[in-house]
Amino acid sequence: MATAFADIAxxxxxxTATEIANKPAETPSKASRPAPAxxxxxxxxxxxxGKGLIAPVLGIVAFLAxxxxxxxxxxxxxxxxxxxxxxxxxxVALFDEWQASNEAKAEFYAAQDAxxxxxxxxxxxxxxxxxxxxxxxxxxxxxVALGFILATVVAVPIGLAAGLSPMFNAAINPLVQIMKPVSxxxxxxxxxxxxxxxxxxxxxxxxxxxxxxxxxVMLCSLWPTLINTAVGTASIDKDLLNVGRVLxxxxxAKLTKLVLPSSLPxxxxxxxxxxxxxxxxxxxAEMLAQNPGLGKxxxxxxxxxxxxxxxxxxFAVIVIGLIGFLLDRIMMGVEKFASRNRIA
Amino acid sequence: MSSNxxxxxxxxxxxxxxxxxxxxxxxxxxxxxxxADAAAAASAEGAVEKPVLxxxxxxxxxxxxxxIAKEKxxxxxxxxxxxxxxxxxxxxxxDGVIGGQLDGAHMLAGQPIAAxxxxxxxxxxxxxxxxxxxxxxxxxxxxxxxxxxxxxxxxADGKPKHPISASVLQPVVATFKKQGKPFNMGMVFxxxxxxxxxxxxxxxxxxNPGFYTPGDxxxxxxxxxxxxxxxxxxxxxxxxxGTIEGYCVGEPWNQAAVQKKIGVPIxxxxxxxxxxxxxxxxxxxxxxxxxxxxxKAMLRAIIKAQQWxxxxxxxxxxxxxxxxxxxxxxxxxxxxxxxxxxxxxxFEPGDTRPAPxxxxxxxxxxxxxxxxxxxxxxxxxxRWGQIPEDHDDQWYFDEAKAVYRPDLYLTxxxxxxxxxxxxxxxxxxxxxxxxxxxxxxDGITYDGKQPNAYLAKLKxxxxxxxxxxxxxVTGN
Numbered sequence: 023m024a025t026a027f028a029d030i031a032x033x034x035x036x037x038t039a040t041e042i043a044n045k046p047a048e049t050p051s052k053a054s055r056p057a058p059a060x061x062x063x064x065x066x067x068x069x070x071x072g073k074g075l076i077a078p079v080l081g082i083v084a085f086l087a088x089x090x091x092x093x094x095x096x097x098x099x100x101x102x103x104x105x106x107x108x109x110x111x112x113x114v115a116l117f118d119e120w121q122a123s124n125e126a127k128a129e130f131y132a133a134q135d136a137x138x139x140x141x142x143x144x145x146x147x148x149x150x151x152x153x154x155x156x157x158x159x160x161x162x163x164x165x166v167a168l169g170f171i172l173a174t175v176v177a178v179p180i181g182l183a184a185g186l187s188p189m190f191n192a193a194i195n196p197l198v199q200i201m202k203p204v205s206x207x208x209x210x211x212x213x214x215x216x217x218x219x220x221x222x223x224x225x226x227x228x229x230x231x232x233x234x235x236x237x238x239v240m241l242c243s244l245w246p247t248l249i250n251t252a253v254g255t256a257s258i259d260k261d262l263l264n265v266g267r268v269l270x271x272x273x274x275a276k277l278t279k280l281v282l283p284s285s286l287p288x289x290x291x292x293x294x295x296x297x298x299x300x301x302x303x304x305x306x307a308e309m310l311a312q313n314p315g316l317g318k319x320x321x322x323x324x325x326x327x328x329x330x331x332x333x334x335x336x337f338a339v340i341v342i343g344l345i346g347f348l349l350d351r352i353m354m355g356v357e358k359f360a361s362r363n364r365i366a
Numbered sequence: 367m368s369s370n371x372x373x374x375x376x377x378x379x380x381x382x383x384x385x386x387x388x389x390x391x392x393x394x395x396x397x398x399x400x401x402a403d404a405a406a407a408a409s410a411e412g413a414v415e416k417p418v419l420x421x422x423x424x425x426x427x428x429x430x431x432x433x434i435a436k437e438k439x440x441x442x443x444x445x446x447x448x449x450x451x452x453x454x455x456x457x458x459x460x461d462g463v464i465g466g467q468l469d470g471a472h473m474l475a476g477q478p479i480a481a482x483x484x485x486x487x488x489x490x491x492x493x494x495x496x497x498x499x500x501x502x503x504x505x506x507x508x509x510x511x512x513x514x515x516x517x518x519x520x521x522a523d524g525k526p527k528h529p530i531s532a533s534v535l536q537p538v539v540a541t542f543k544k545q546g547k548p549f550n551m552g553m554v555f556x557x558x559x560x561x562x563x564x565x566x567x568x569x570x571x572x573x574n575p576g577f578y579t580p581g582d583x584x585x586x587x588x589x590x591x592x593x594x595x596x597x598x599x600x601x602x603x604x605x606x607x608g609t610i611e612g613y614c615v616g617e618p619w620n621q622a623a624v625q626k627k628i629g630v631p632i633x634x635x636x637x638x639x640x641x642x643x644x645x646x647x648x649x650x651x652x653x654x655x656x657x658x659x660x661x662k663a664m665l666r667a668i669i670k671a672q673q674w675x676x677x678x679x680x681x682x683x684x685x686x687x688x689x690x691x692x693x694x695x696x697x698x699x700x701x702x703x704x705x706x707x708x709x710x711x712x713f714e715p716g717d718t719r720p721a722p723x724x725x726x727x728x729x730x731x732x733x734x735x736x737x738x739x740x741x742x743x744x745x746x747x748x749r750w751g752q753i754p755e756d757h758d759d760q761w762y763f764d765e766a767k768a769v770y771r772p773d774l775y776l777t778x779x780x781x782x783x784x785x786x787x788x789x790x791x792x793x794x795x796x797x798x799x800x801x802x803x804x805x806x807x808d809g810i811t812y813d814g815k816q817p818n819a820y821l822a823k824l825k826x827x828x829x830x831x832x833x834x835x836x837x838x839v840t841g842n
Contacts, residue, residue, distance in 0.1 A: 099626040100626075152450075322425075326425065326696070327603075328693070
């Protein structure tokens with residue numbers, strides 16, 4: 023891997039490290055050897071499900087117990103820190119709110135239809151109620167999706183170019199290294215001003231705050247994909263390239279027949295890392311850009327400072343974690359699929 | 367008909383999906399003007415041009431007229447479909463209105479004034495309606511309260527005598543100075559009413575709150591008490607963290623300190639300046655010019671809500687508190703909001719006093735945007751150096767008339783009188799100046815027609831010809 027990207031090697035190895043760590047968890051049956059004869063039934067069960075099921079369940083139970091025991095000890099100005107039960111209660115309350123809002127929405131539309139039929143209202147409106155928690159989750163997912171897609175679209179071509187041309191690579195490397203560690207909070211004011219200047223329409227297709235958060239997500243999640251693509255492209259087998267030269271493959275054929283297939287697994291690994299970064303950045307971006315979404319939900323609840331606020335924020339934290347985990351799993355599936363015919 | 371959509375996100379989702387397939391095509395999307403505008407423009411005269419509106423607010427009880435106008439259906443009555451969106455802080459809110467994400471907002475009176483005269487972000491904003499009178503208080507930390515309380519004169523019932531002058535803080539500030547620590551207090555925005563009220567109270571008590579040098583927003587030159595900006599909802603947490611020793615903020619954030627037992631309100635703004643003008647409803651000037659009927663409809667809805675809030679000696683207040691305590695509005699607990707909205711005010715546990723005028727939304731012509739109110743804010747901007755140079759009286763009148771727009775208020779209010787919705791005497795007959803006003807804690811009277819003469823009367827503050835530099839005040 024004789025590219026100028028040598029210093030990104032740790033990120034790569036870190037990734038493989040998590041890969042290794044994940045492997046046994048996924049295939050516990052392979053990892054556990056069949057127990058020797060004298061083992062009782064219990065032990066058999068333990069060895070069979072030990073790592074896959076019992077240990078994680080024990081871990082979660084222990085965590086919940088610790089949380090339940092310690093939370094009431096912490097006294098904040100909003101009352102004691104909520105335990106698991108209070109947080110679950112707020113989860114239910116948020117679901118009820120969503121249902122109530124759906125009912126209100128249905129009522130609104132029914133009343134509006136009646137008014138329009140009676141001729142007292144000229145045009146139909148969208149329901150303008152406050153967004154519920156679920157709406158916020160969907161807004162967040164849309165924002166991160168847009169940011170991630172933009173990041174991929176920008177990062178992959180640049181990464182391919184950098185991998186193929188050491189000259190280009192050398193040209194952009196310092197920029198990449200400098201931009202990569204910049205926090206979303208630093209980008210936000212710049213992006214906000216630029217977007218505000220660019221979108222001048224009174225009723226743009228996408229709300230400004232939404233575009234701002236998506237762009238911040240893109241700026242921060244671009245780098246893993248870019249770097250991994252470059253590394254993957256640069257590490258293509260020299261023999262393959264020689265074959266291509268012998269066959270006198272054109273530029274485009276070389277890209278699609280040789281370069282892309284061999285760098286695809288790297289690209290997908292990069293994309294997976296990017297999505298993880300994007301999801302983390304999103305919450306911060308939403309808090310500051312005031313884009314509806316989970317970040318804004320957390321911020322608004324913090325500002326409310328009511329006796330339920332902390333429990334609601336904790337519930338949001340759990341949901342943020344679960345969604346991040348799910349996104350990672352989905353990308354892992356895609357990654358596996360991409361590298362299925364490249365088992366070393 | 368879109369009545370059966372699952373969630374409120376279909377349009378955006380569709381656009382995201384579109385972008386996904388066309389990839390980068392979404393970069394720099396400059397949308398064509400939506401046809402809805404054209405359709406509205408074609409409709410009959412007097413109809414609302416832009417019925418779908420988004421208004422911003424900060425989580426404070428004085429945003430109540432907006433929440434009530436929505437929840438009690440006053441916006442809908444006027445043919446408006448309004449979304450109310452909480453904002454993180456005053457700066458975000460101001461940028462939202464200037465940038466067009468928000469069509470209007472619950473604003474600090476100083477914001478449209480400062481934007482128009484170009485202090486901070488320059489933009490043409492107007493204030494066609496004043497949302498309320500009073501509604502703020504100054505809270506000090508338990509530590510400071512315990513230092514001043516023993517020396518306070520008491521009433522017959524043993525409770526401290528009000529109003530409490532800031533002069534009681536002088537020994538506390540001296541103690542802090544001796545220990546080499548600054549005495550910090552919080553307010554919500556450099557051009558906020560809270561900043562000027564806190565400064566007025568401190569200066570009336572002989573403490574200098576500091577001057578602003580041209581272009582800076584710190585305002586701590588020559589300061590005995592250092593003021594800094596904190597968004598209202600974070601005030602109690604900042605006080606608790608010990609970053610500040612006190613703050614001036616709107617409700618419910620003083621009562622929140624009482625409830626959490628982290629601080630004690632020491633004075634209300636009504637005691638600093640009796641029936642002082644507070645928040646305004648602010649919007650862009652070009653919005654009001656482009657959509658006159660929409661502006662009128664918004665104002666009519668808000669005036670109706672203000673009347674509802676003050677109707678029959680406040681019988682609707684408990685319901686208003688219930689609405690405000692919803693997490694999408696102010697969101698604080700019912701008891702905390704009720705503690706100031708229902709005619710009383712709690713200073714410390716066991717010291718709850720009647721305060722019927724703590725929040726006035728409709729009575730005493732609270733909604734009328736008086737020029738003299740705008741001019742008072744400008745005198746304070748000049749007093750503390752935010753307006754770096756002297757101006758003649760005429761300049762104050764001209765700027766006030768550019769920002770405060772009683773003409774728009776009167777169009778809406780008079781149409782409500784014609785419809786029999788509000789009594790005729792709720793709309794004042796005035797030239798826009800309140801006349802000579804007393805009711806200040808230091809006994810100095812204010813006449814909006816003589817801003818420069820008023821400035822000369824204030825003991826601490828910039829005088830004619832004075833300027834502020836980093837090293838101090840210069841000039842005669």
